[in-house]
Amino acid sequence: MSKPSPKAFDIVTIGDRCKECEICVTVCPTKVLVISDVMNRNGYKVSFAANPDKCIGCRLCEWSCPDFAIFVKQGEGKSRGLIVWSSPEKAVAR
Ligand code: SF4
């Protein structure tokens, strides 16, 4: 396993919690986040870190999300944007 890089972050959206409110997209100072085309089973398109290399790890997105649907953690090597699900069947469309 490679050693964690201090400048690499994993920006993780919990897809089934997201309500497409765009707060995280708005507060991100470096325009990392977008609303993706991935829809959850509630009919909301979920946020996604489309420009992970621009992430500075400030966690404003995490602290601002009213639904605890996004978090940022130390990554390894290269920053990544990820969408995860509580259970696979909760993702219904792309
Ligand atoms: S991750 Fe949170 S703040 Fe961002 S769009 Fe989804 S619900 Fe809103």
Ligand code: SF4
């Ligand atoms: S941690 Fe900061 S820079 Fe990174 S995606 Fe969240 S708001 Fe944007």
